[in-house]
Amino acid sequence: MKEHPKQTGGFWGNLALCAAALAIMGLLIVLPLLVVLKEAFAGGVRLWLASVTDQDALSAIWLTLGVTAVVVPLNTVFGVAAAWAIAKFRFKGRSLLLSLVDLPFAVSPVVAGLIFILLFGRHGWLGTWLSEHHLRVVFALPGIILATLFVTFPFVARELIPLMTEQGSEEEQAALSLGATGWQTFAKVTLPNIKWGLLYGIILCNARAMGEFGAVSVVSGHIRGETSTLPLHVEVLYNEYSFTAAFACASLLSGLAIVTLVLKTIVELKGARDAA
Secondary structure, eight states: OOOOOOOSSHHHHHHHHHHHHHHHHIIIIIHHHHHHHHHHTTTOHHHHHHHHTSHHHHHHHHHHHHHHHHHHHHHHHHHHHHHHHHHHOOOTTHHHHHHHHHHHHHSOHHHHHHHHHHHHSTTSTTHHHHHHTTOOOTTSHHHHHHHHHHHHTHHHHHHHHHHHHHHOSHHHHHHHHTTOOHHHHIIIIIHHHHHHHHHHHHHHHHHHHHHOOHHHHHHHTTOTTTTOOHHHHHHHHHHTTOHHHHHHHHHHHHHHHHHHHHHHHHHHHHHHHHHO
């Protein structure tokens, strides 16, 4: 009878690895989060409320929510379409499309913001035409939306491509052979099979859209009350030495991170339960 090889490391080795992993997570994730919360409420709940309900803070919050409300649905549609095309079909340019999906992961957000400046800025390639038609892209809401779209559009697609590739296209082909239309096939066959992966990608896309800093910082112009999103507002407050207000607004982003983690865990558990 063949013997199984002994595990290397044993109990103490495994315990040391777990302890090291927990220590690193505590140092890099938990401790900074606790510091943010401590500083946010250092002046009491009343000061925290005053900081997050300040006119500029509310403007930053609503702008962040508005941009996210536009970006997430667009990236969801794009992600599903791109994943469908890449996973279900073989065509010329498939590898190029897959590379374009991964492009924002390879390009620094700051560089992405500079690209939009070169394209849509006053002295950019399209700047003269935009000025003649009294249109503003950079240092305005459209530029913020475009920059956020660029840095977040891989998240939904990247979650769905491996999932849809693994599932194959046999079920869709069977539905089509039985007379179902393309939309019926997608709604009744494809969508139920990818729902948990889709939700997971939407959650990640939403979190990144609300927390994006680099690309938005370049194209926004930091106009207080107009083009400052919540991350930019935190930076402005911190640079002005309004530390309590900065940490108060940062606590909202930290809360978003916690909510994202909880939702991510729930989706993973439900997905694993359905798969079992």
